[in-house]
Amino acid sequence: MSDTNRQWILASRPEGKPTEDDFELAEGEVPEPDANEVLVRMRYLSVDPYMRGRMRDEESYADPWEVGEPMRAGVVGEVEESNHDAFEAGDVVTGNLKWAERSLALGGELTPVDPDLAPISTALGVLGMPGRTAYFGTLEVAEPRPGDTMVVSGAAGAVGSVVGQIARMAGARVVGIAGSDRKCDWLTDDLGFDAAVNYKEEDVREALSSACPNGIDAYFDNVGGEITDAVFANLNVDARVAVCGQISLYNAEELPTGPRKLGTLIEKRARVEGFLVGDFAPRFGAATERLGQWVSEGELRYEETITEGFENAPAAFIGLFEGENVGKQLVELD
Amino acid sequence: MSDTNRQWILASRPEGKPTEDDFELAEGEVPEPDANEVLVRMRYLSVDPYMRGRMRDEESYADPWEVGEPMRAGVVGEVEESNHDAFEAGDVVTGNLKWAERSLALGGELTPVDPDLAPISTALGVLGMPGRTAYFGTLEVAEPRPGDTMVVSGAAGAVGSVVGQIARMAGARVVGIAGSDRKCDWLTDDLGFDAAVNYKEEDVREALSSACPNGIDAYFDNVGGEITDAVFANLNVDARVAVCGQISLYNAEELPTGPRKLGTLIEKRARVEGFLVGDFAPRFGAATERLGQWVSEGELRYEETITEGFENAPAAFIGLFEGENVGKQLVELD
Known part of the structure; x- marks a missing residue:
């Protein structure tokens, strides 16, 4: 790594699907840590679908990025210099930092990562935000019960793949929706999903009818749009829908429209609930510990797609919007 | 009343809004009660929006009516003849009977109505199914909390008018949406709503913004469609939406479409839940008692539109689909 410090800047707000022209690689000096600051060298950068929202000039739960300014992401890195008591050079840490080869952070913005517990990249995936999103969204919102049929869309992604495995542990029959046969095979053969639907090849509504002969009791939605319409057509009475993401709509420039669904909710007495993992922050520690235990016992499997x-x-x-990743999409630096 | 017995038959399944041609008045003999049966002379017939669904040839929570067969409704009537121990001639009863001047019912299908407690027509309104729908939908689904702003659509109807008053008792600031100035005045001047929006005269989204300066924490939806779209645009974090009815869509022949809303639910961590009052049947007694107490104490007001x-x-x-009724719409027989 050179002495200059490269970082990615938001060059322009995308219209529709982002292109590489919306990003600009800038070079600068390696920053010097001030009091209580730590200099972190990036090892892994997390790219996540929700970041598309931060590229818009709209208020939402995550503040918009400014054009011409650096973007931020979950990062795992190594401490190069520390002016903070809790960290020393060589420590592995995670935090929400710039898309930059080296970044400064206050000690309080960083969490230590124990390299002996699991590969350090998992702090951005199965043992990080996506894993915790799956954990709370499944157990606190979708609430699968033994004997339930639970469907998860975006099932081969960082969140969905964990959702399905947790729902299986909770006693549900789990059906995943994903975008390739390779992903579907991974879900059923490696992760223990009971069935999988390839939405690019199958009529999703019909495929769900046959994969879910007893209907759908719980649904974890990562994608929205027509896939979600197909799930709603198969909901059972008392169904629960956890709304985590709507990736199929994130690049839309017009307000997306679709069939109105509230009438279905009456007939099915169904509950639909959106959630943000950040609202569960006081319980992150317990969730991460439980996820780590499942990973170490082989109960919870994961995959990473490393760029x-x-x-x-x-x-x-x-590539997230093309469904190119299986499991967690990361960028690895030398 | 003549010795012949008139009853309404479903003549045809409506396309779009029902017309009088979809109904046929048939004459027949007055039926004779068999063992355990009771002959009931109708005094009041309840017409309710959900009946539109029963006119379709589609499975739903209420079975479809057959063309050429009598329709059914909530009825208050007087016992003319009884072969059931629990009833005698002159008793006032309520039950789900045919749209007929006289009907037979098994004793177990009837509930006594005490004419000394309240006007007997209230067994179809504030102390009947609509009142209980408001009670459970408000307290168990929308869950207004002290200091919340709660909006109710169809606010001047049999259900909505009770919803708003219960939400006020629960400590919420209540804003009703209704279709005329007369209705809006009734809500604010007589029922104690904090504000009312006339959706036929105002831009609902803007009117709600100014009537709900702190946003909307809870919404009781009787109407769906564009009014509900306007409410969703003003939801707060942690909002609850109780979906009771979608009257604006009941006459649609095509699947209604509109803006997709699940993304809003994520940002607002909002919960949307459909319900049917029948699911609360084991607790109807307690609800009716509480509603009756509020009515007798003057805490809960009601109005009836009598045809x-x-x-x-x-x-x-x-007329329900034109919003002609204020409060509960009933048909009264001589």
């Missing part, structure tokens, strides 16, 4: 090289971060992000 | 004459029942039903 090599800091310069390829925008491509990795854009 | 005179059995022959006018279809017109009364059709």
Whole structure:
């Protein structure tokens, strides 16, 4: 790594699907840590679908990024210099930092990562935000019960793949929806999903009818749009829907429309609830511990799609909207 | 009343808004009660929006009516003859009977009405199914809390008018949406609503913004469609939406479409839940008692729109979709 410090800047607000032109690679000096600050060298950068919202000039739960300013992401890195008592050079840490080869952070913004527990990249995936999202969204919102049929969309992603495995542990029959046969095979053969639907090849509504002969009791939605319409057509009485993401709509420039669904909710006495993992922050510790235990016992499997090289971060992000990743999409720096 | 017995038959399944041609008045013999049966002379017939669903040839929570067969409704009537121990001639009863001047019912299908407690017509309104729908939908689904702002659509109807008053008792600031200035004045001047929006005269989204300066914490939806879209645009974090009815969509022949809302639910961590009052049947007694107490103490006010004459029942039903009723719409027989 050179002495200059590269970072990605938001060059322009995308219209529709982001392109590489919306990102600009800038070079600068390596920053010097001030009092209580830590200099972190990035090892892994997390790209996540929700970041598309931060590229818009709209208020939402995550503040918009400014054009011409650096973007931020979950990062795992190594401490190079520390002016904070809790960290020393060589420590592995995670935090929400700039898309930059080296960043400064206050000690309080960083969480230590124990490299002996699990590969450090998992702090951005199964043992990080996506894993905790799956944990709370499944157990606190979708609430699968033994004997339930639970469907998860975006099932081969970082969140969905964990959702399905937790729902299986809770006694549910789990059906995943994903976008390739390779992903579907991974879900059923490696992760223990009971069935999987390839939405690019099958009529989702019909495929769900046959994969869910007793209807759908719980649904974890990562994608929205027509896939979700198909799930709603198969909901059972007392169904619960956890709304986590709507990736199929994130690049829409017009307000997306679709069939009105509230009438279905009456007939089915169904509950639909959106959630943000951040609202569960006081319980992150317990969730991460439980997830780590499941991983170490082999109860919870995960996969990572690694894009090599800091310069390829925008491509990795854009690939999320093509469904190129299996499991957690990361960017790895040398 | 003549010795012949008139009853309304479903003549045809409506396309779009029902017309009087969809109903046929048939004459027959007055039926004779068999063992355990009771002959009931109708005094009041309840017409309710949900009946529109029963006119379709589609499975739903209420079975479809058959063309050429009598329709059914909540009825208050007087026992003319009884072969059941629990009832005698002159008793006032309520039950789900045919749209007929006289009907037979098994004793177990009837509930006694005490004419000394309240006007007997209230067994179809504030102390009947609509009142209980408001009670459970408000307290168990929308869950207004002290200091909340709660909005109710169809606010001047049989259900909505009770919803708003219960939400006020629960400590919420209540804003009603209704379709005329007369209705809005009734809500604010007589029922104690804090504000009312006339959706036929105002831009609902803007009117709600100014009537709900702190946003909307709870919403009781009787109407769906564009009014509900306007409410969703003003929801607060942690909002609850109780979906009771979608009257604006009941006459649609095509699947209604509108803006997709699940993304809003994520940002607002909002919960949307459909319900049917029948699911609360084991607790109807307690609800009716509480509602009756509020009525007798003057805490809960109600109004009835009475259409005179059995022959006018279809017109009364059709009028529901024009918003002609204030409070509970009933048909009264001589």
